[in-house]
Amino acid sequence: MTTLFAVVVILAWLWLGLSALPAGLEAHMPMPYMIALTPFLWVPLVILAGMAAWQHHWGAVCLLLVTALMTSSQRISYWGTGLRTSARPVRETTRETNPEPRETSRETLPNQFSVMTLNCRYGRANAANIVAAIRERNIAVLALQEVSDELIARLDAAGIADLLPYRQSGDPQDSDNGGYNVLFSRYEPASAVPNVVTIPAADVPALTLKLAADSAVTDNTDSDSRTVTFCSAHPKSPMRGCADWSAGILGLGAIAKASSIGEHNIAVVMGDLNSGTDHPSFRALLKAGFKDASLTQATGPNLTFPRWVKWPRIELDHVLFTAGLKPSGVKAFEVKDTDHLALAATLTVR
Structure with missing residues (x-):
């Protein structure tokens, strides 16, 4: 024995x-x-x-x-007891201690906003549930993966355009893993592209929003030019090819390193990344310049797959961001007719 x-x-x-x-x-x-x-x-x-x-x-x-x-060492890090990707102290600002949202126009993003991401399971997700979650959680930017034209039609019928009138989708292709990716926004984008970075998976659409003047002020930069670029991403699962799976995760690091982001602007990547902190490829993505909202919040993991059992679940869906944001209210919740939980977070500009 x-x-x-x-x-x-x-x-x-x-x-x-x-x-x-x-x-x-x-x-x-x-x-x-x-x-x-x-x-x-x-x-x-x-x-x-x-x-x-x-x-x-x-x-x-x-x-x-x-x-x-x-x-369980990686899970323990979700309570703030593990190694951090960056130990640099951050100076607290008035906006962090008093994150009251202010009214802004539809042309600029306020200093505090809520985001949501959901894998829609081949376009089968319940459109009415999605629109209800947007309304209840005051979502400003929504990222969807595995989207179909039929789901878009159901979302339009459910009134998504009344809440999030702007959208950008990736170009549908035969090689898409379960469907294409889409972004919806309450605020008018300064620019939008169907694919911001090439990875061996569905296109990664991006919307760039200007920050409101009060939230764009920094010590060393022009307050009129700061932006946040949102991306909806879905690297392939390992069953579709392990090499493409890892390359897709690692390839997203190019977004954080893009010259258009630098130290001044902010990038937010949301989606079913088919990986978690135990995977070396995902940790390398964080080292490329991203922070994970659940890890940074440090109140425990938000496990998102599979939806139909509470245990055992794993974390596949993430909200990642570059320096300049502080997460709160990160929470996974159920949307009918899909196999993942949705993930929402509130992000506050530092």
């Missing part, structure tokens, strides 16, 4: 080691799925630790429990 415990510990550490691979090396079956399941390894490990305790193998108990704790 001691040999069994030792073998299990060795296998668990090897499994854990997959999460420590250099970004891109995990792009081989079945590693993406094994890595995604890492946070649940504690279950069999704790059971075996109980068996070891019953047989008084206290050394095995310690090893199994330490290994179980290690399998």
Whole structure:
């Protein structure tokens, strides 16, 4: 029995080691799925630790429990106890301590706004539920993935244009993974493109909104020119090709590094990214210059897949942003007829 415990510990550490691979090396079956399941390894490990305790193998108990704790290390970071992608202190401003939204025109984005993202499951998501969520949560920018023309027609019939009159979609292609991506906005965009970065997946549409004058003021920049670029992204799942899966995630890093963003403007990427913090490719995306809203809020993970069970769930959907925003109210919630939970967040300009 001691040999069994030792073998299990060795296998668990090897499994854990997959999460420590250099970004891109995990792009081989079945590693993406094994890595995604890492946070649940504690279950069999704790059971075996109980068996070891019953047989008084206290050394095995310690090893199994330490290994179980290690399998949850990335989840623990969602409560603010893990390593940060940036340790640079941020000076608090009046807008952060008093984030009262102000009235702005339809041409500029206010200093505080709410966003939402949802994978629509091949266009099957309930349009009335989506429009109700926009209204109830005061959503200013909506990102949808796996959209179909039929869903767009149902959203229009449900009155989405009354709430979010501006939109930009990616160009539908035969190679799209489940459908195309779309952005909706309450505010008039300064510019819009159907594909802001080329990745081996559906187009990544982008809308660029000007910030209102009061929210664009910084110490060293022109207050009239600051913008926020919103993107709706959906890298392929590993089952559609592991190489394309990893390349799609890593490719989104180009948005944070774009010269149009720099240190002055802000980029927000929302969508079903088919990955989480256990995946090296996703952590490399964060290191490219993004922060994850759930991680930054540090009140726990927002697990979004699958919708129909509360446990076990994994985190696939994200709201990412470059420097200049502070997240709050990050929450996953149900929308009928799709397999993912929606994810909403309030973002405040620093």
